[in-house]
Amino acid sequence: MSPSPFDLTxxxxxxxxxxxxxxxxxxxxxxxxxxTSLGLPAPVALRRHxxxxxxxxxxxxxxxxxxxxxxxxxxDPDADALAQHLLTRxxxxxxxxxxxxxxxxxxxxxxxxxxLGGLSAPALELGGLLRSLAPGGRVITISRPADGxxxxxxxxxxxxxxxxxxxxxxxxxxxxVVDRNAARQGVVGFLRSVAQxxxxxxxxxxxxxADGxxxxxxxxxxxxxxxxxGRSAFxxxxxxxxxxxxxxxxxxxxxxGETPLDxxxxxxxxxxxxxxxxxxxxxxxxxxxxxxxxxxxxxxxxSELANQLGTASLPxxxxxxxxxxxxxxxxxxxxxxxxxIVHNAGITRDKMLANMDESRFASVLAVNTExxxxxxRQLLADPAADGLRVVGLASTSGIAGNRGxxxxxxxKAGIVGMVAALAPVLAERGxxxxxxxxxxxxxxxxxxxxMARRQVARRLNSLQQGGLPLDVAEAIAFLLSDAAAxxxxxxxxxxxQNLVGA
Amino acid sequence: MSxxxxxxxxxxxxxxxxxxxxxxxxxxxxxxxxxxxxxxxxSVQEMFTAALDGLVARTGIAGERLGxxxxxxxxxxxxxxxxxxxxxxxxxxDPQTPGIDVxxxxxxxxxxxxxxxxxxxCGQIDxxxxxxxxxxxxxxxxxxxxxxxxxxxxxxxxxxxxxxxALAKLRPGDLAPVAPGVAEPRTGLSMGEHQALTTAQWGIxxxxxxxxxxxxxxxxxxxxxxxxxxxxxxxxxxxxKDNNLRPDTSVEKLGGLSPVFGKNLETDPTMTAGNSTPLxxxxxxxxxxxxxxxxxxxxxxxxEIVDAETAAVDFVxxxxxxxxxxxxxxxxxxxxxxxxxxxxxxxxxxEAFASTVLTILAAWEDADFCKVNLGLDEPVGVLDRxxxxxRGSSLAAGHPFAATGTRVxxxxxxxxxxxxxxxxxxxxxxISVCAAGxxxxxxxxxxYPES
Numbered sequence: 001m002s003p004s005p006f007d008l009t010x011x012x013x014x015x016x017x018x019x020x021x022x023x024x025x026x027x028x029x030x031x032x033x034x035x036t037s038l039g040l041p042a043p044v045a046l047r048r049h050x051x052x053x054x055x056x057x058x059x060x061x062x063x064x065x066x067x068x069x070x071x072x073x074x075x076d077p078d079a080d081a082l083a084q085h086l087l088t089r090x091x092x093x094x095x096x097x098x099x100x101x102x103x104x105x106x107x108x109x110x111x112x113x114x115x116l117g118g119l120s121a122p123a124l125e126l127g128g129l130l131r132s133l134a135p136g137g138r139v140i141t142i143s144r145p146a147d148g149x150x151x152x153x154x155x156x157x158x159x160x161x162x163x164x165x166x167x168x169x170x171x172x173x174x175x176x177v178v179d180r181n182a183a184r185q186g187v188v189g190f191l192r193s194v195a196q197x198x199x200x201x202x203x204x205x206x207x208x209x210a211d212g213x214x215x216x217x218x219x220x221x222x223x224x225x226x227x228x229x230g231r232s233a234f235x236x237x238x239x240x241x242x243x244x245x246x247x248x249x250x251x252x253x254x255x256x257g258e259t260p261l262d263x264x265x266x267x268x269x270x271x272x273x274x275x276x277x278x279x280x281x282x283x284x285x286x287x288x289x290x291x292x293x294x295x296x297x298x299x300x301x302x303s304e305l306a307n308q309l310g311t312a313s314l315p316x317x318x319x320x321x322x323x324x325x326x327x328x329x330x331x332x333x334x335x336x337x338x339x340x341i342v343h344n345a346g347i348t349r350d351k352m353l354a355n356m357d358e359s360r361f362a363s364v365l366a367v368n369t370e371x372x373x374x375x376x377r378q379l380l381a382d383p384a385a386d387g388l389r390v391v392g393l394a395s396t397s398g399i400a401g402n403r404g405x406x407x408x409x410x411x412k413a414g415i416v417g418m419v420a421a422l423a424p425v426l427a428e429r430g431x432x433x434x435x436x437x438x439x440x441x442x443x444x445x446x447x448x449x450x451m452a453r454r455q456v457a458r459r460l461n462s463l464q465q466g467g468l469p470l471d472v473a474e475a476i477a478f479l480l481s482d483a484a485a486x487x488x489x490x491x492x493x494x495x496x497q498n499l500v501g502a
Numbered sequence: 503m504s505x506x507x508x509x510x511x512x513x514x515x516x517x518x519x520x521x522x523x524x525x526x527x528x529x530x531x532x533x534x535x536x537x538x539x540x541x542x543x544x545s546v547q548e549m550f551t552a553a554l555d556g557l558v559a560r561t562g563i564a565g566e567r568l569g570x571x572x573x574x575x576x577x578x579x580x581x582x583x584x585x586x587x588x589x590x591x592x593x594x595x596d597p598q599t600p601g602i603d604v605x606x607x608x609x610x611x612x613x614x615x616x617x618x619x620x621x622x623x624c625g626q627i628d629x630x631x632x633x634x635x636x637x638x639x640x641x642x643x644x645x646x647x648x649x650x651x652x653x654x655x656x657x658x659x660x661x662x663x664x665x666x667x668a669l670a671k672l673r674p675g676d677l678a679p680v681a682p683g684v685a686e687p688r689t690g691l692s693m694g695e696h697q698a699l700t701t702a703q704w705g706i707x708x709x710x711x712x713x714x715x716x717x718x719x720x721x722x723x724x725x726x727x728x729x730x731x732x733x734x735x736x737x738x739x740x741x742x743k744d745n746n747l748r749p750d751t752s753v754e755k756l757g758g759l760s761p762v763f764g765k766n767l768e769t770d771p772t773m774t775a776g777n778s779t780p781l782x783x784x785x786x787x788x789x790x791x792x793x794x795x796x797x798x799x800x801x802x803x804x805x806e807i808v809d810a811e812t813a814a815v816d817f818v819x820x821x822x823x824x825x826x827x828x829x830x831x832x833x834x835x836x837x838x839x840x841x842x843x844x845x846x847x848x849x850x851x852x853e854a855f856a857s858t859v860l861t862i863l864a865a866w867e868d869a870d871f872c873k874v875n876l877g878l879d880e881p882v883g884v885l886d887r888x889x890x891x892x893r894g895s896s897l898a899a900g901h902p903f904a905a906t907g908t909r910v911x912x913x914x915x916x917x918x919x920x921x922x923x924x925x926x927x928x929x930x931x932x933i934s935v936c937a938a939g940x941x942x943x944x945x946x947x948x949x950y951p952e953s
Contacts, residue, residue, distance in 0.1 A: 296729075296731075296732045296735070296737070296742070297737055297742040298737070299556065299735070299736035299737045299742075300552070300556075300736060300737050300738060302559065303555050303556045303558075303559035303560070303736050304555070304559075305559075306559035306562065306564070307555055307558055307559050307564040307594035308564070308594075309564075310562070310564040310565055311562050311564075312559065312560065312561055312562025313559040313560060313562075315732050315733065315736075316729075316732060317729075320729065333800055333802070334562065334800045335800070
């Protein structure tokens with residue numbers, strides 16, 4: 001009677017589909033021809049994770065930096081090592097594009113980049129391959145973060161100053177570090193532009209590996225698995241920032257599989273419906289023991305979800321002063337521990353600031369930011385929270401700002417700040433804190449946006465469509481998993497490269 | 503999600519069996535709704551299924567096979583003959599869980615509690631659900647006796663001629679439907695009129711009744727406001743809270759209502775819509791289990807079902823009030839357990855009417871009643887009112903007949919446990935529920951500070 005963990009359709013409650021009628025008309029056939037000839041947006045259905053189809057829709061090409069039009073093995077040790085790991089994973093790996101008519105993914109290893117000019121050759125080589133990139137293909141850069149520049153909302157990482165190699169360089173020829181920093185940040189602008197040129201549901205993302213962390217660190221490989229797969233379908237033009245070597249050694253040989261959260265006790269707030277429900281379902285499908293939390297008033301859908309997942313519901317208001325203590329008590333009583341929490345519960349009370357009243361402003365801050373802060377603080381007061389993985393829900397509104405959402409944007413930007421500062425606190429106890437910032441996601445809430453505005457909002461990203469709650473859930477599941485053990489303090493956007501506030 | 507079949511042989515099947523303790527581990531109910539409200543078009547089966555599903559979700563036991571689910575409804579359509587089993591089949595429980603329909607009027611929930619607790623105590627089952635449900639909105643309406651006889655004859659008729667013969671007997675008056683009565687079949691009096699007689703007999707004042715009603719609303723409102731019901735109630739059909747609750751009512755406001763019962767008596771009528779329970783829809787359920795089962799499932803042992811007693815009085819030919827049976831049942835239960843009323847920390851007396859509570863309390867204080875009717879040398883005594891219905895009762899919550907018993911058991915169990923932990927001592931509670939037919943069920947619960 002029990003559904004197989006891989007029966008995604010039944011476990012996730014619905015087949016991944018949207019009510020985006022325009023997308024279904026233009027994604028194929030005559031509709032697509034008409035849209036293309038008129039210069040209209042021509043989105044296609046994205047490639048999403050399916051355990052029965054290959055993780056990548058074709059061969060994987062690994063290119064290195066500064067080695068001319070064809071990358072010769074041996075000239076770039078990081079590229080060689082990455083290629084080897086991908087080969088071990090069973091991919092068809094190539095080191096040059098000659099003769100390849102179809103490419104599933106291009107991994108561009110730029111860790112050795114010391115001056116921006118070195119980007120020309122691999123960039124142009126990639127350019128020559130883009131027409132061969134399969135629908136749903138991937139371009140992924142692996143590079144080092146520039147010092148002093150936040151990457152897509154990411155907190156700055158220890159770089160040149162902490163890097164012994166850079167220290168020598170700085171001692172010998174101080175200006176080399178400046179050249180290198182320009183080159184490193186150049187990769188960011190390059191990748192984000194590549195992402196905007198992708199077609200056919202293909203995406204381009206990067207991994208920034210902190211100086212001192214191996215280019216083949218577990219979370220680089222785990223991040224590569226995530227970005228190559230359909231699990232990152234709506235992540236586009238973004239960077240995963242790997243700040244440590246933490247993570248399981250097993251990632252050297254194989255991805256983490258279908259149930260990376262096996263037996264993990266993970267709390268999801270606001271789980272009764274919408275994105276929260278999808279998060280709970282996906283975490284359950286990935287093996288977690290989910291503790292779905294929602295306000296008592298949402299008890300009926302919360303009960304239905306809990307019973308479908310075979311777990312115990314926890315009806316409580318996250319703004320209650322003792323919410324964190326009660327969550328902790330529940331987890332300790334039922335499971336003897338807590339491994340993660342997804343602060344998903346959130347509300348909007350939109351008004352132009354000139355018309356804003358105190359209750360609208362305060363209630364949004366109370367639910368979206370103050371509750372996660374208070375709950376996390378209460379959880380961390382207990383040793384049972386050692387190793388805790390915290391995931392907050394930010395929003396592209398919190399990064400770029402949004403008219404009529406001063407309260408909401410403040411609350412969501414607050415989450416970006418929260419996870420950045422939590423990261424070092426949790427690092428001492430073996431945990432991580434990250435946030436996911438969704439863009440336009442097809443939910444009950446966005447379905448209420450007037451038709452014309454909704455159609456525009458959907459198209460304002462590189463993938464020209466809204467994301468699904470599942471896409472947000474996939475990013476969260478990744479950040480909760482051991483594959484992301486080396487990623488902390490970061491905010492990952494799941495927005496299809498929203499053109500606003502990139 | 504079905505649990506694996508397990509048959510475990512007893513370690514020594516010939517050894518005499520010890521009684522085990524039965525524990526309340528969780529409770530859940532729908533918010534109660536005044537009849538004709540949000541649940542007006544909802545069947546008792548849907549409501550009981552919702553109460554079960556909420557309980558299963560609360561405790562995380564989806565797919566588990568339980569020893570039994572016992573429940574029932576006072577107002578039940580003939581097609582719902584297997585109401586509880588059908589509800590189980592529609593719930594998240596393992597479909598291999600048996601269902602038992604029980605009916606003892608308003609004491610149904612108390613009897614199902616007793617039934618499941620006893621099965622556990624005797625070692626027949628390790629865990630089960632007790633509950634009850636009623637809908638005054640979706641009550642069965644039956645055809646009149648004349649039409650019923652014609653239809654039965656029609657069914658037996660073989661030839662067209664016989665069929666016509668049967669139909670010819672039909673008279674227009676036979677077509678009028680018969681609504682369910684709340685009148686006692688043997689006296690023709692409604693429950694309210696019966697209680698009005700008892701109220702007058704004991705000289706219960708209007709003021710005293712309105713105070714009971716106001717307290718009920720204030721206590722229930724405070725419980726809701728403090729989040730007490732967060733883990734005892736699951737919203738249903740858009741209703742998140744008992745909709746009969748009037749937090750801002752007062753003795754003064756209640757004093758303005760016109761009497762509805764006892765208007766033909768010699769004494770002034772005192773019973774109003776404010777100090778009588780309204781017709782209500784709702785369902786409730788509790789999960790009972792052995793200590794071992796609770797521990798295996800990481801569920802708390804809220805309170806032990808220590809003992810139960812049911813009494814019945816002769817309200818037809820004798821001169822006892824219809825709803826006075828608990829006045830007899832409770833002293834018997836207390837005596838059997840070596841307890842006095844004053845040993846009880848919390849008392850729940852179901853407020854069918856405010857005066858039901860007051861006449862029972864008055865009887866216990868009355869030396870004559872206690873000597874003559876109960877055979878006690880000393881009166882049962884005075885109940886400290888601060889121990890009575892501390893989280894509100896039926897006047898405020900409403901009273902879906904069969905659902906009231908397990909509403910009270912769940913509420914009291916949680917409250918007893920909280921006090922046992924806070925005061926670090928065992929805390930004992932007594933429940934009294936009166937029922938039609940001159941019946942009354944009482945139960946003794948006890949919570950301990952240890953988890």
